[in-house]
Amino acid sequence: MAALSVMTxxxxxFLALALGVTLLKCLLIPTYHSTDFEVHRNWLAITHxxxxxxxxxxxTSEWTLDYPPFFAWFEYALSHVAKYFxxxxxxxxxxxxxxxRTLLFQRFSVIFTDALFVYAVHECCKxxxxxxxxxxxxxxxxxxLSVLLLWNxxxxxxxxxxxxxxxxxxxxxxxSIARLFQKRHMEGAFxxxxxxxxxHIYLYVAPAYGIYLLRSYCFTAxxxxxxxxxxSFSFVRLISLGLTVFLVSxxxxxxxxxxxxxxxxxxxxxPFKRGLCHAYWAPNFWAVYNALxxxxxxxxxxxxxxxxxxxxxxxxxxxxxxxFQHTVLPSxxxxxxxxxxxxxxxxxxxxLWFKPQGPRGFLRCLILCALSSFMFGWHVHEKAIxxxxxxxxxxxxxxxxxxxxxxxxxxxxxxxxxxxxxxAPGKKNLFLIGWKLSTSLAWALWKSSVNLYSxxxxxx
Amino acid sequence: xxxxxxxxxxxxxxxxxxxxxxxxxxSGAGKPPMFGDYEAQRHxxxxxxxxxxxQWYFNSSDNNLQYWGLDYPPLTAYHSLLCAYVAQFxxxxxxxxxxxxxxxxxxxxxxxRATVLIADLLIYIxxxxxxxxxxxxxxxxxxxxxxxxxxxxxGLILIDYGHFHLGLALWGxxxxxxxxxxxxxxxxxxxVNYKQMELYHSLPFFxxxxxxxxxxxxxxxxxxxxxxxxxxxxxxxxxxxxPFFTERAQALQVLRRLxxxxxxxxxxxxxxxxxxxxxxxxxxxxxxxxxxxxxSFCLTLLSLLPACVKLTLQPSPKGxxxxxxxxxxxxxxxxxxxxxxxILLVSLPVCLVLSxxxxxxxxxxxxxxxxxxxxxxxxxxxxxxxxxxMAFFIACATSFSIFEKTSEEELRLKSFSVSVRKHLPxxxxxxxxxxxxxxxxxxxxxxxxxxTVTLDPPQKLPDLFSVLxxxxxxxxxxxxxxxxxxxxxxEEAPFTR
Numbered sequence: 001m002a003a004l005s006v007m008t009x010x011x012x013x014f015l016a017l018a019l020g021v022t023l024l025k026c027l028l029i030p031t032y033h034s035t036d037f038e039v040h041r042n043w044l045a046i047t048h049x050x051x052x053x054x055x056x057x058x059x060t061s062e063w064t065l066d067y068p069p070f071f072a073w074f075e076y077a078l079s080h081v082a083k084y085f086x087x088x089x090x091x092x093x094x095x096x097x098x099x100x101r102t103l104l105f106q107r108f109s110v111i112f113t114d115a116l117f118v119y120a121v122h123e124c125c126k127x128x129x130x131x132x133x134x135x136x137x138x139x140x141x142x143x144x145l146s147v148l149l150l151w152n153x154x155x156x157x158x159x160x161x162x163x164x165x166x167x168x169x170x171x172x173x174x175x176s177i178a179r180l181f182q183k184r185h186m187e188g189a190f191x192x193x194x195x196x197x198x199x200h201i202y203l204y205v206a207p208a209y210g211i212y213l214l215r216s217y218c219f220t221a222x223x224x225x226x227x228x229x230x231x232s233f234s235f236v237r238l239i240s241l242g243l244t245v246f247l248v249s250x251x252x253x254x255x256x257x258x259x260x261x262x263x264x265x266x267x268x269x270x271p272f273k274r275g276l277c278h279a280y281w282a283p284n285f286w287a288v289y290n291a292l293x294x295x296x297x298x299x300x301x302x303x304x305x306x307x308x309x310x311x312x313x314x315x316x317x318x319x320x321x322x323x324f325q326h327t328v329l330p331s332x333x334x335x336x337x338x339x340x341x342x343x344x345x346x347x348x349x350x351x352l353w354f355k356p357q358g359p360r361g362f363l364r365c366l367i368l369c370a371l372s373s374f375m376f377g378w379h380v381h382e383k384a385i386x387x388x389x390x391x392x393x394x395x396x397x398x399x400x401x402x403x404x405x406x407x408x409x410x411x412x413x414x415x416x417x418x419x420x421x422x423x424a425p426g427k428k429n430l431f432l433i434g435w436k437l438s439t440s441l442a443w444a445l446w447k448s449s450v451n452l453y454s455x456x457x458x459x460x
Numbered sequence: 461x462x463x464x465x466x467x468x469x470x471x472x473x474x475x476x477x478x479x480x481x482x483x484x485x486x487s488g489a490g491k492p493p494m495f496g497d498y499e500a501q502r503h504x505x506x507x508x509x510x511x512x513x514x515q516w517y518f519n520s521s522d523n524n525l526q527y528w529g530l531d532y533p534p535l536t537a538y539h540s541l542l543c544a545y546v547a548q549f550x551x552x553x554x555x556x557x558x559x560x561x562x563x564x565x566x567x568x569x570x571x572x573r574a575t576v577l578i579a580d581l582l583i584y585i586x587x588x589x590x591x592x593x594x595x596x597x598x599x600x601x602x603x604x605x606x607x608x609x610x611x612x613x614x615g616l617i618l619i620d621y622g623h624f625h626l627g628l629a630l631w632g633x634x635x636x637x638x639x640x641x642x643x644x645x646x647x648x649x650x651x652v653n654y655k656q657m658e659l660y661h662s663l664p665f666f667x668x669x670x671x672x673x674x675x676x677x678x679x680x681x682x683x684x685x686x687x688x689x690x691x692x693x694x695x696x697x698x699x700x701x702x703p704f705f706t707e708r709a710q711a712l713q714v715l716r717r718l719x720x721x722x723x724x725x726x727x728x729x730x731x732x733x734x735x736x737x738x739x740x741x742x743x744x745x746x747x748x749x750x751x752x753x754x755x756s757f758c759l760t761l762l763s764l765l766p767a768c769v770k771l772t773l774q775p776s777p778k779g780x781x782x783x784x785x786x787x788x789x790x791x792x793x794x795x796x797x798x799x800x801x802x803i804l805l806v807s808l809p810v811c812l813v814l815s816x817x818x819x820x821x822x823x824x825x826x827x828x829x830x831x832x833x834x835x836x837x838x839x840x841x842x843x844x845x846x847x848x849x850m851a852f853f854i855a856c857a858t859s860f861s862i863f864e865k866t867s868e869e870e871l872r873l874k875s876f877s878v879s880v881r882k883h884l885p886x887x888x889x890x891x892x893x894x895x896x897x898x899x900x901x902x903x904x905x906x907x908x909x910x911x912t913v914t915l916d917p918p919q920k921l922p923d924l925f926s927v928l929x930x931x932x933x934x935x936x937x938x939x940x941x942x943x944x945x946x947x948x949x950x951e952e953a954p955f956t957r
Contacts, residue, residue: 012858024476027843027844029843031483137601
């Protein structure tokens with residue numbers, strides 16, 4: 001009885017929050033799921049039934065394996081549990097197989113792997129401390145951060161309705177950030193390297209990691225005015241970082257190097273033939289660019305400035321995934337997007353190098369890298385906005401100014417995720433849920449930012 | 461109130477949980493020929509829209525009373541009519557006479573769920589929020605936690621159809637507690653006219669209001685109040701029953717549909733005294749029908765008399781809430797033809813006293829949800845019921861720290877244990893007994909749930925599990941009653957935090 005009272009007593013709000021959101025995730029099991037469900041079922045089948053040499057060549061289903069090898073190993077591990085639920089889902093030829101047991105297994109696997117995310121949030125809370133002692137639970141930064149991260153509705157929509165495994169991946173990222181805050185740089189680097197080999201979308205934020213570790217870890221001391229002290233460079237640290245990354249990459253890509261399959265793997269990982277925009281446009285710069293191109297071409301046709309015969313048939317608005325040319329504005333190649341992204345992240349990288357502000361500066365740079373890549377990247381998914389929103393939660397509980405930016409970012413970011421729910425026949429159901437969830441979030445955020453304004457003076 | 465944003469978040473969370481649970485199957489889905497309660501609701505929309513009022517409660521070629529005939533008072537019928545007008549606007553096929561029987565589609569499910577959610581949103585949820593805001597002597601944080609727990613109560617989320625009558629009854633309780641007597645009694649009359657089971661709550665209302673009249677003095681203001689209240693009640697009943705007063709046969713037929721005394725002491729397996737006793741003593745076979753009615757009536761009356769008398773002599777909002785619990789429980793345990801879902805009529809008043817005796821209330825509410833398990837399993841609602849029960853338990857445990865507050869005084873069993881200690885001086889461990897009983901009951905509930913889901917019962921005792929369930933529930937509810945029904949309890953000073 002005493003144990004129960006301790007468990008349910010004062011300091012257990014974190015456990016209550018984690019359990020509460022897990023129960024909500026269980027309630028979301030019968031909701032709509034997208035084709036990503038079939039994607040992961042297919043990958044379970046591929047990794048379970050076929051030898052490694054076939055993994056990146058298998059193309060029975062249109063949803064081929066396009067994540068790095070660690071994720072393939074992860075699916076392989078899951079498949080060994082899956083066979084106790086329903087053996088049939090592991091058959092590569094059972095396309096679109098979704099029995100109730102398959103659904104249950106897949107949903108539960110997402111919920112279960114979110115445990116890593118919960119642990120990472122717990123570690124992040126340790127890095128956040130309130131400046132003033134707050135008696136009120138709902139005003140403690142730790143509590144606000146836990147709510148913002150654990151109950152992040154974007155993650156709920158993407159992972160538990162649309163169906164993906166972002167929970168534990170973001171857990172890895174948040175854990176590596178937390179380790180960097182705790183000055184455990186090697187662990188942070190190691191975790192990030194592992195993360196890259198789970199899902200290569202995190203390359204978006206790799207520059208921030210690279211520059212920060214180089215500047216603040218390899219150079220062990222600064223001059224009094226904060227600028228670089230060249231003679232404090234530590235080769236040992238550099239070597240150890242390099243070795244860590246190399247070993248992780250070797251573990252991941254080694255087998256495929258041995259099989260001479262690296263080009264095939266890379267072509268699967270970086271499918272540049274997919275086109276500038278995803279089928280559902282991520283709200284980034286190129287979406288505006290495309291829209292402008294379309295408007296100009298319509299105007300041009302009306303004013304008879306353009307020849308109708310010269311306009312290509314495939315249009316960007318058809319919702320298809322393919323490459324095509326712009327009609328009025330110059331066409332955009334992957335190289336152009338890369339250059340634009342690099343130009344966009346250059347200011348923040350410069351600041352990180354010349355004026356390091358410790359882990360907080362690193363976090364700011366990370367968020368800016370994520371946002372820049374979202375804005376200018378090639379074939380960006382709208383889910384990528386979560387890459388900016390989740391780390392931003394960490395910043396938002398520190399300063400009032402960051403909180404207001406976060407409010408705007410998360411409201412618009414989560415709103416932009418709604419198209420993910422719109423393809424279902426029961427779309428109205430889900431729209432209502434999604435609307436309610438995001439409204440709840442908006443209120444929670446508003447509340448948190450109000451609290452933060454009362455915590456720290458404005459303009460600090 | 462301050463921290464209104466937290467209350468908003470709590471309400472939105474309640475709505476989200478309700479909506480996600482409603483994504484599951486509904487009662488009677490895909491089960492011809494009778495389907496379930498969902499089909500009953502749709503059928504009532506069909507009947508009220510297509511037939512004239514005079515035929516609603518009568519058996520005819522168009523209206524087969526055996527197929528989900530109307531057996532609730534007129535306000536339910538009017539509500540169904542209103543929904544039918546909306547349905548007609550969206551898709552007339554849903555309520556076409558005869559041809560829409562057993563109509564099932566995604567769009568129709570969405571429509572039915574939406575009507576339930578809107579009713580909840582407009583009537584029930586504001587009442588809960590207002591109730592929590594009006595609670596005295598507790599902090600804002602506790603008020604919000606209280607609202608969260610009430611909104612997360614699984615029973616009201618899992619049972620299909622809207623709880624219009626419970627919302628109206630709650631408005632009635634609020635009105636009467638805050639001295640808006642006329643509005644409160646109007647709301648309660650409407651509730652009774654919506655579902656006749658609200659009569660379970662009628663005696664406390666009557667005694668409380670009568671007590672208020674006595675307090676104000678029978679010769680002056682009290683008499684005026686009494687007349688006004690009587691007028692309100694008569695007017696509301698007349699308004700609702702107006703179309704049925706034209707002929708005597710109409711009114712009688714409606715009453716016959718509402719109170720089917722031909723049916724018997726109990727049906728199915730329900731967690732009340734009659735069902736539990738009948739395992740050993742087949743009352744249905746021993747006693748003739750009219751004697752059963754009389755016995756049930758007398759026992760019900762005897763069990764609720766002390767509380768009601770006390771309330772009339774000393775009316776207070778707190779006493780009123782406790783009397784509601786007591787009377788509803790008496791009716792549930794001893795009354796005639798009680799349905800499993802009637803436990804909700806007891807749960808609602810228990811939710812209202814959640815802030816005052818958190819431990820016992822939580823225990824009761826958990827057991828009441830469990831008592832509906834056979835019904836929920838029939839509707840394929842195992843996962844939502846397990847999840848919402850766990851969520852409710854966690855919410856209550858963290859909000860009220862129930863395991864820390866189990867002293868004798870907090871459990872309101874002080875006078876009971878004092879009187880026992882006169883004979884057994886060493887009887888100081890009542891709280892520990894209660895705590896152990898709680899743990900045992902929770903473990904038993906979990907085990908019974910697991911067994912019901914995984915095993916098949918032995919051939920000779922096909923209803924073994926349901927009967928075991930009802931025994932467990934009976935023991936807990938009777939324990940609760942002993943704590944509640946004792947009139948001396950209310951003499952204690954209000955518990956301060």
